[in-house]
Amino acid sequence: MLAPPSFQAVYASKWLRQATIINWTSRFACPTTHYYYRIPYSSFAELQNLVELKLTRLCGVIPKEIGELGALRTLSLNFNPLLTGPVPKELGNLKRLVVLDLSRCGLVGELPYEIGDLTALETLSVNGNKLEGAIPSSIGNLKNLRKLHLGWNGFSGLIPKEIGALENLETFAIHYNHACGEVPAEFGKLKALCFVNMASNLLSGPGSLPKFGFCRISGCLTYKRILELRAVLT
Secondary structure (H helix, E strand, O other): OEOOHHHHHHHHOOHHHHOOEEEEOHHHHOOOOOOEEEOOHHHHHHOOOOOEEEEOOEEEEOOHHHHHOOOOOEEEOOOEOEEEOOOOHHHHHOOOOOEEEOOOEOOEEOOOHHHHHOOOOOEEEOOOOEEEEOOOHHHHHOOOOOEEEOOOOEEEEOOOHHHHHOOOOOEEEOOOOEEEEEOOHHHHHOOOOOEEEOOOOEEEOOOOOOOOOEEEOOOOOOOHHHHHHHHHHO
């Protein structure tokens, strides 16, 4: 059931135009838990001071107008299974964004190439959706990225070698996808990497990777070079 119009009115209120943080999570959103809300994009152009936006109990799609929130540093729309549709390419306009959490929603389609324009990003989490297609090579532009969570989707094809440029990357998770081919040798450049989960893909090799604190490769299509990799990591 959609929420009453009063929710939309909150976003149109004058005081909210000066807000820097909106945290409308399930604990505060509405005591009547059967209500769900569409993102009220008509007011986005006026919320130019907003640096943090956290919303739950959402339905519908992520509107392209979200790219108008130029000051935004944190965008968290996680745990919204009724939030569907694609990840809008307009998210690439949020140049100050540090945290992007779209995990555990119902998002479909491909991760847009424009995601690589978020050069301030430190956390990118889209795990637990229905995303598919190739992982965009533009992810290699995210030099400040520390956490990359792509698990439980339908990503396919090769892991882009450009990920080897993410020198600050600490966590890489792509478990339960359809990735295939060799793990790029460029992973050997990721000296900060300490957590890797590539389980349940169709991956193999290579012979040189950094010594991770945690590396789960069970469930991948393995052969002798994976056995050699395990020997390196123990």
